[in-house]
Amino acid sequence: MEPENIDINATLIDQVFALQKEQALKMRSSTANLRIALLKKLLDWITKHQEDIRRAIYADFKKPYPEIDISEIFVVTSEIKHAINHLESWMKPKKVSTPLTMLGSSSYIHYEPKGVCLIIAPWNYPFNLALGPLVSAISAGCTAIIKPSEMTPHTSALIRRLVEETFDKALVSVFEGEIEVAQKLLTKPFDHIFFTGSPAVGKIVMKSAAEHLSSVTLELGGKSPAIVDIQADLKDAASKIAWGKFVNCGQTCIAPDYVLVHRAVQIPFLEELKNQIKKMYDPSGKGIEKSKDYARIVSTKHLKRLKHLMADAEIKGAQLFFGGYVNEEENFFEPTVLTGVTDDMTILQEEIFGPILPVKPYDDLKEALDFINSKPKPLALYIFSKDNNKIQEVFSNTSSGGAVANDCVLHFLQNELPFGGVNNSGIGKAHGHFGFLAFSNEKAVLKQRIGLTASKPLFPPYGLANKKIIQSLLKWF
Template sequence: METIIQENIQSEIDRTFLVHKRQSILNRTQSIKERKALLEKLLAWIKNNQGDIRKAIHADFKKPYLEIDLSEIFVVTSEIKHALKNIDKWIKPQKVSTPLPMLGTKSHVQYEPKGTSLIIAPWNYPFNLAIGPLVSAIAAGCTAIIKPSELTPHTSALLRRLVAETFDKSQVALFEGEVEVAQLLLDKPFDHIFFTGSPAVGKIIMKAAAENLSSVTLELGGKSPAIIDFNSDLKDAAAKIIWGKFVNCGQTCIAPDYVLVHHSVKEAFLTALKNELEKMYDPSGKGIEKSKDYARIVNGKHLKRLKNLLADAELKGAEKYFGGYVDEEEMFFEPTVLTELSEDMDIMQEEIFGPLLPVLSFGDLEEAIQYINMKPKPLALYMFSNDDDNIKRVFQETSSGGAVANDCVLHFLQNELPFGGVNNSGIGKAHGHFGFLAFSNQKAVMHQRVGLTASKPLYPPYGFAGKKIIDSLLKWF
């Protein structure tokens, strides 16, 4: 029976991919008006079904409704509106200047859709990170097949409904299932693959893409640091880090993974962290587990992984400054702040992706910079300081996908900025114009005049005149 089911899925994937291949050729002549119509239809569906989106995501891991509105729905609707406003400008051919040796030619960059695309979405922001890339694919004129995460079945079912009610199957399709379905999809020669997930799985995606020479956008993760300078506004920094770290129960790829705080303000900063944590998630003093504003861990597997990280850290000498309570039945993991960390702890080597926050201290900025540079390049880096020179130095001497001064996470909401990692934390950029470019081929187009041209004197047989021209080119251009 299982073999028959897999053969049926394989057959359906084969048929769908073939339809998308044909449609992607037709899409090369698709008008901007047609692309806008698809985006407007998508926007209307989201607005009309906002309540269902909330219910589905909340059912998967009890994410607060307001958090869903901000981090899942608003992010996508703002992306759509941004694309609708700017797509005419993005798609317009860009003229380039003509250097003297190319005299007589005219050149421009033409933006054409790459063609067929595959979007593999994660579970932590299951709506946002499935539909956000789809907006860029549609804006660029690509067809898209979406593979949502099997770990968020309610949202996955909602996405299936969205696709069925909004798009023709030749333009957008969706396949649910586990790893086997993803592998069947990855066997197909897509023109572009957009994957959001862990660096470990990103390597698997890249290997699969290499078999067909498919281009990729890999939105990965890693250990994103936050630096607290000695002259920071500690209360302000603590509030922003608590929100950035514990929103979505810490299951955010750009959440601060660990904090490096100047030793002179460490104790004051820890106190500020505790105060801000209680203010946000336990204002009544009844316990964070009673808070309706705090999400839950997605499933038992990830809860166990986080418990193991905490147990390993404590076994090797870490101290809980705050938190640590776990309710397995409720998938509740209390926000936990750890001190007395060492590099042999698993929590300092692996991306945490949960509500555990290690706090380390440093003596001078050089020490903090060296510590960050010894680790793989992170997806984000956060610097809290009132010294512009220190901020500039950190941003210049470290490498990360994105960097934010005196806040964290918010750069994801800035559609004018490229979002993505570097090396271990990702390949390629997304959002706004950068997402459009990810799904577009930037074709170089040149028009040459008929008859006498600047290059014809360089044709064989090579004589004295040709040599003089080439000598001039080498000397002057």
């Protein structure tokens, strides 16, 4: 029996961290072929165990299998394939031009792995958001420790099994557990930390990283708006907003958090929205609760938080346009649409992260943009309009991590685009080449000739000739 004063988790974390630190030194000279082989092992495991992945995620919050295939498995496998196809070119040193003042020298950027990395994953897309960053870490030649969410224990256990069956623990390791495990991990001097979660916890992670001057990628969230212009195709906009909002039961960091709709089209838009929700989740008219295509809220705690948001809004005058039914025993929260929302309601102040959609009218575009700009910068922004000038006006006069015209969420699946937030919604970018860069140090390398160089005439002692050269530099270069 172990003595009570010995912390087993802390001891094991220390041991694994030491192993990974040693392995990270070896990985500095790893080739593209070696990293690609590791990625292929990961891809092979996922391909062979798709049913296990589906069952684990479904067990955590009854996520429909097709949603799991699209938003969990496909996202990761496409990320792996994209990295395999491009890794060799990403790793090549990048030559840069030589200015006249550096005549005789040559320079390039060398991409070296940062080293030992920590990936803290959330519960809402527990497989995707743990394995996606791992793909980038492996591509960059890093070692990694993954802390999956304790809120999705079945998926966390599966991720641990995947890692143990695929990688040596000196390369990749998983630590399950409650918040105490994350706190212990954050005391270690990681070379990079990749965190996905709320802005509040992101601040805690950043403070811990600052103790060791560890670099961070923070994928956070915020209130991502959707604007429905007077010239929008209302049926098209309603269907895409309904899907983007209610997929995964609204538990998506880039889901439309609220809709700003032009007052002239508010009523027909709401009717289209109601029709699209029924079409997706209640085509037989038996009730959304019986739908096999609608997930559940991840926990009772989260369900209660959403109920409080609803109660606060209704007490302050919001009207229930659609939905609102809750079954606490099943963690079921019906797709819900609220109108008559005002700025003093908590639902317009905090990220909802659930299947409640407030709809607020506006009279002119400037009013909508002023409302968006009065809030912290969101992770995503959506505009629905047939008018390209209006779309460009929105993009030019707002700041967000990503922006999409006439659709929702899809930019996450575009591996050629950087994914991430700005300020309150995140720091740093992920996916594809941008994920590779997040886990890499872009080392500046300059090679100088031996003997006479362009800089030697500037060496002291500073006589008249030196001073004339320096003055010429200031004037002409």
